[in-house]
Amino acid sequence: MTDRNARPGNRPQETLNGRLRRARGGLARAKAATALGLTEEALQRVEAGIAEPTVRQLREAAELYGVSVHWLLFGEGVPDPVLAHLGADVAALLRQFMRDRFGASAAEQLTPEELREVNDQADRLQALVGRLGGSGAREVEG
The missing domain is CATH 1.10.260.40 (lambda repressor-like DNA-binding domains)
Structure with missing residues (x-):
C-alpha cells in the first residue's frame, strides 16, 4: 500500500x-x-x-x-491542480471532504470509485452554488 x-x-x-x-x-x-x-x-x-x-x-x-x-x-x-478549476472555495471544500473521507490530500491519490464519490459531492456543490447564483463546479478528473 x-x-x-x-x-x-x-x-x-x-x-x-x-x-x-x-x-x-x-x-x-x-x-x-x-x-x-x-x-x-x-x-x-x-x-x-x-x-x-x-x-x-x-x-x-x-x-x-x-x-x-x-x-x-x-x-x-x-x-491540487486536479481541483484547481473549481475555484478556491469549492476546491477547499472538496479537499477537506477527501481528507476526512479517504485520508487523501490530492485527487490523483483516489481510486476510480473514490473519485466518483468526490464527483457526486462536486455535483451537489454545483447545484447549491447554482441556486445561490454563483459559478458552478466542473467534474473532477483524476
Whole structure:
C-alpha cells in the first residue's frame, strides 16, 4: 500500500510561471485566459516567463485555480491542480471532504470509485452554488 501523503507540494527550482502552468492543470489555456480577462497569447507569455503577471492577475489566477497566491509566488504548500478549476472555495471544500473521507490530500491519490464519490459531492456543490447564483463546479478528473 502506498502512502497517500507522500506526494511533494512543490518542485525544486520551479518558477512562478511553472507553478501557474501546473496550477492551471487540465483547464484549457483559452478558457483560463477568458476567465482571467486576458488573451490566450497574454496568458501564454506569462506562463512562458516572458511577461510578469500583475498582482490582480495573481489573485484572480489563485482563485480560479484553487491555490493560494502564496503558493504561486513561493511554491510552499500542497496545491491540487486536479481541483484547481473549481475555484478556491469549492476546491477547499472538496479537499477537506477527501481528507476526512479517504485520508487523501490530492485527487490523483483516489481510486476510480473514490473519485466518483468526490464527483457526486462536486455535483451537489454545483447545484447549491447554482441556486445561490454563483459559478458552478466542473467534474473532477483524476
